[in-house]
Amino acid sequence: MFISRARITVAGTGIAVALLIAGCSNDSGSSTSGTTTAMADMPGMSHNTASSAAPARTDFDAADVTFLQMMYPHHAQAVEMAKMVPSRSQNQQLIALASKIEAAQAPEMTKFADLLHSFGKPAPSATMDHPMDGVMSQDQMAALQKASGADFDKMWLQMMIEHHKGAVTMSNTELADGSNAEVKALAQGIITAQQAEVTQMQGMVQS
Missing domain, CATH: 1.20.1260.10 (Ferritin, core subunit, four-helix bundle)
Structure with missing residues (x-):
């Protein structure tokens, strides 16, 4: 009887951990998405934040x-x-x-x-x-x-x-x-x- 209860307790704990991980994953995804959207709405910001200036020309003396x-x-x-x-x-x-x-x-x-x-x-x-x-x-x-x-x-x-x-x-x-x-x-x-x-x-x- 003691073994059965232990197995139930472990199983319950595993379910709780799985639910907790799933919840954190959803929150993290939502937070990242919100940050990306906010950055995209700022002037000069885009989804691709990496930018480089055009290289200077060389066709002159x-x-x-x-x-x-x-x-x-x-x-x-x-x-x-x-x-x-x-x-x-x-x-x-x-x-x-x-x-x-x-x-x-x-x-x-x-x-x-x-x-x-x-x-x-x-x-x-x-x-x-x-x-x-x-x-x-x-x-x-x-x-x-x-x-x-x-x-x-x-x-x-x-x-x-x-x-x-x-x-x-x-x-x-x-x-x-x-x-x-x-x-x-x-x-x-x-x-x-x-x-x-x-x-x-x-x-x-x-x-």
Whole structure:
């Protein structure tokens, strides 16, 4: 009789353990599922949490990088000069030209930055650390800011002509020394557009 009760007790204990294990298994599965769902609902989270950044490109050379890094602040000054025109000039032809320059060069600055990023290079700076072809000095920019009317128009045109010529020189260097097709296409576009604008501005100065 004692043996029978022992067997019943052991059997009962086995059933209890089995039920306990089953319960823990269900709770664990539910908890894991809930955590996964919560992570999936968070911005930037997904079921596959492992992610890797795209590798930097290698289809470029030092000349491409230098061109993009230097042309960015070069364009930034041209955009700054263009923004001065509406409040200082009454010349509608000049106002239209300044608007055209800003509309062309501001988006190109974004392209320069995007390409540098794709090359694994730091973001470009609008600050010029050393002299560049066609870039105006701080004194020249200050004098331009103080001018108005016809004096401003003439000064602005003369400065922007030199600025554009500098950009063309830098772009020709990129065509000669660069290797990346996208950067070289940007350089060629700058040459085509800015040479035409130089011709236009030279005519405006003489009129």
